[in-house]
Structures are given as C-alpha cells and as structure tokens.
Amino acid sequence: MKKYSLNLLLLAAGLACFGAQAQERIRIGFMSPTTGPQAGNGTDNRDGALLAIKELNAKGIKVGGKAVQFDLDVNDDTADPRQGVQVAQQLVDKKIKFVLGPYNSGVTMPTSRIFAEGGVLVLTVASNPRITTQGHARLFRIGATDNQLGAKMAVYAAQDLKIKTVAVIDDRTAYGLGVAQEFVDQASKLGIKVVAKEFTNDKASDFNTILTSVKAAKPDAVFYGGYSAQAGPMLRQMRSLGIATPLLGGDGICSSETATLSQLNTELNVYCTQGGSIIDRSDKGKKFVERYRAEFKRDPLTYAAAFYDGANLLASAIEATQSTDPGKLSEHLAKSSYMGVAGEYAYDAKHDLKQSAVTVFTFKGKDVVALKSL
Structure with a gap:
C-alpha cells in the first residue's frame, strides 16, 4: 500500500513537472517612472498592468494548445530619456518581444528607435503626435494624443x-x-x-x-x-x-x-x-475600479485603465492569431479592434487611435x- 501511494505521489510530481515545462512563458516589458517625482503615475501604470496579468493567468490562455503564463518585467525609467534608453536596450538584450510603456513622450521618442530595431511591439500612452509619425510598424498608441x-x-x-x-x-x-x-x-x-x-x-x-x-x-x-x-x-x-x-x-x-x-x-x-470616456459610468469601468481598489487598496489614477487595457489588448491579439510573433500581432492590431475599459482600440494608418474620447x-x-x- 505504501509503495502504491509513493508511486502515485511520484506520478503526480512528474505530471506537475511536465505541466510546468509545457507552459509557455510570455514576458511583457514594462516602462514607467516608478521612483522620483512622477512615481505616483508610474506605480499606477504598473498596477493596472499587474491586475491584467493576474486575471489573464487565472483565465488560462492557450496558444497552439499549450497554456501560457504572462510575466511582467517591471522597469523604472525615472521619466529620464537617458535612463529610458538604457532600459530599452536591456529589454531588447533580454529578448523581450512586447513592451507596455513608456509613459512620457520624452522617453518614448528616443526609445522607440531602439525597440523598432529590436523588433519589439510597443504599446504606449505617450501623447506627443510626433511619436507615431516615425513609421515604426510595431508601435501603437493606447491613449489620446496632445x-x-x-x-x-x-x-x-x-x-x-x-x-x-x-x-x-x-x-x-x-x-x-x-x-x-x-x-x-x-x-x-x-x-x-x-x-x-x-x-x-x-x-x-x-x-x-x-x-x-x-x-x-x-x-x-x-x-x-x-x-x-x-x-x-x-x-x-x-x-x-x-x-x-x-x-x-x-x-x-x-x-x-x-x-x-x-x-x-x-x-x-x-x-x-x-x-477616454468617463470610466465609472460603464459596467466595465465600474468593475475595473472595484477590482483595482480591492487589489491595491486605493483608487486608480490617470492611466491604470490604459495599461490594463494594453495587456488585455496584447493577450487578445495572441489568442486571435495563436501566435507570439510581434510582426503577426502588429499586423492583427493594425486592422482589428478591441473594446477595453477605457474605450475602443482601433487604429489609423499611423497607429493612433481612430477615435479617442477626452474627458x-x-x-x-x-x-x-x-x-x-x-
């Protein structure tokens, strides 16, 4: 009986090990100022993304029949373009294919070239109009423009x-x-x-x-x-x-x-x-705010919802294409639409939102x- 029980335990451990190995890890880079004068906004952005990651992993998304695990690689750019460039190069060197951020336009302008050369798909809230006139095929704005x-x-x-x-x-x-x-x-x-x-x-x-x-x-x-x-x-x-x-x-x-x-x-x-529209006047928005409060014991600030949407937008594209290739996902985002908490994500030729309500x-x-x- 003891030998039988031991065999069962070994079998269970082996299956658990196999499951862990079979699960694909999808790393998403994150950039925002999480220290310094703008840390409040940066941590808000981070927590919006973290909430989405937690929910996505609980959902159990599969690609090609294989379960995927999303991880957020959090990076502090301190709202400094020079620091941002270093962070961007580190993310490229780590072979990370997707990035949520940066938050600041001044950081996004110089880092966008590094990400473009590294083949990274970038979802940014930075609002300067020049960001999307550079012709980077894998850069999309997930917020309003200036x-x-x-x-x-x-x-x-x-x-x-x-x-x-x-x-x-x-x-x-x-x-x-x-x-x-x-x-x-x-x-x-x-x-x-x-x-x-x-x-x-x-x-x-x-x-x-x-x-x-x-x-x-x-x-x-x-x-x-x-x-x-x-x-x-x-x-x-x-x-x-x-x-x-x-x-x-x-x-x-x-x-x-x-x-x-x-x-x-x-x-x-x-x-x-x-x-975005007034967030707590829609069912989606109300539920997001409730979940955010429950998770972090405070209200979301400016762009938590956009970073939450950005993670879900990416996951939706991965599910729809059954691919983790940044090129294929970029092609999908350019011609599709996604309804998030903060509004609809559908893109024009420059990869700006076709419509963005402003509140x-x-x-x-x-x-x-x-x-x-x-």
Whole structure:
C-alpha cells in the first residue's frame, strides 16, 4: 500500500513537472517612472498592468494548445530619456518581444528607435503626435494624443468656463511643449487671447518669478503643460501670490498627486483632460475600479485603465492569431479592434487611435472627478 501511494505521489510530481515545462512563458516589458517625482503615475501604470496579468493567468490562455503564463518585467525609467534608453536596450538584450510603456513622450521618442530595431511591439500612452509619425510598424498608441488633450481643454475653457484670456506655461519636455502648443492653437481659433507665455522645467520647484509675470498679465486662466510634480507646487505658489484664476492642463496634471503636492485645503479650481470616456459610468469601468481598489487598496489614477487595457489588448491579439510573433500581432492590431475599459482600440494608418474620447476632470478635495466627455 505504501509503495502504491509513493508511486502515485511520484506520478503526480512528474505530471506537475511536465505541466510546468509545457507552459509557455510570455514576458511583457514594462516602462514607467516608478521612483522620483512622477512615481505616483508610474506605480499606477504598473498596477493596472499587474491586475491584467493576474486575471489573464487565472483565465488560462492557450496558444497552439499549450497554456501560457504572462510575466511582467517591471522597469523604472525615472521619466529620464537617458535612463529610458538604457532600459530599452536591456529589454531588447533580454529578448523581450512586447513592451507596455513608456509613459512620457520624452522617453518614448528616443526609445522607440531602439525597440523598432529590436523588433519589439510597443504599446504606449505617450501623447506627443510626433511619436507615431516615425513609421515604426510595431508601435501603437493606447491613449489620446496632445492634439486631442490640449485642443479639448481649450474647447472646454472657451465654451464652459467662458475664458477670454490665458497665460501658458510649459515644462519644455516633449509632452509639455506638445500639449501646450495644441491648447494654444485651438484656443486662438476659439477667440481666447494668450496674454503671457512662460516656461520652466520638469525638475523645478520655485515658480515665483514666472508667476509674478503671469500675475501682471491678469489672465482669466493659466494653462500648464507638464506633470503633477510641478503642477502641485505651482498651484500653491499661484494662490500665495493671489492668482485665484483656474489652473488648466492635460493628463499630466490629472492626478490626485496634484492636489497632494499643492498642500492646499481649499477648493483647487483646477481642470484637466484625460483620454477616454468617463470610466465609472460603464459596467466595465465600474468593475475595473472595484477590482483595482480591492487589489491595491486605493483608487486608480490617470492611466491604470490604459495599461490594463494594453495587456488585455496584447493577450487578445495572441489568442486571435495563436501566435507570439510581434510582426503577426502588429499586423492583427493594425486592422482589428478591441473594446477595453477605457474605450475602443482601433487604429489609423499611423497607429493612433481612430477615435479617442477626452474627458474633462476637476478636483473635489484630493479626488479627481469627471465633469464631461468631449
């Protein structure tokens, strides 16, 4: 009896071993700033992807009859183009075929060439329009462009906030410059006059000099092209100088980090745009938020849903093609569509989303609250 039991145990162990060997491992690279001033957004992106990976592995996807296991290879690019280039080369050297990220346009521009040369399929939320004009066949955008984010903020400013004059500040990054210019272009078409233009950088913390110039111009609003790490302190200094006008921006400031870093306990009077429809007004969106809260004990920020969708978009393409070849998957993505939590993923010739709703948000305390989809 004992010998029989032992044989069963050995057989079970052998089958388990065989199952582990038979399972194919699919590694997905991840790039975002998980440390530094933009760590809040980077960890949010990471956790959106991790939630998708957990659910995909529980689902049990098969390719060619063989079960696959998804792994996320997490990398911190610190929002620095130089660090991003190093990370991208490491991912290529590790033979990783798929990447979610980068988050920043300034990181995505130089890394996209490395990924293209390495044959990597890239799904990025970076919004600078130039990213998808480079002709990289395996790069797809999974978020809105600056054209959409900046322009729709101008539309809301003109039509809903009745803004007539504006001061514009940017952080001189590819993202900040891009979204600010798109805002200016659309604002001018709508009759909003730009009365001051200033710039800073994405490491700055003292904005008093440029804000003094802004105050003298007496704008109805201030638009900032940049990220929460600067937007929060800038907002605090605006209010200290007596600039009570609204602060406007794109998705870079559309995070509770802006409220936290402002250290203000009063109404913030901040408006920002983010790609996608109002997420918690759809069943898919509500369920995603509930699962995210249950898993990470906090609410998702700006792009958790997009990174979640990106992982699922990739898995859907793998299932549909029964392949893990980046070339075949890219061909499939270019001509197919996928309905995710944040919206529909269907691509034009440049691999930008054919349609991307943009939602305007404001702040209630530290909570980012959706106002209107445009």
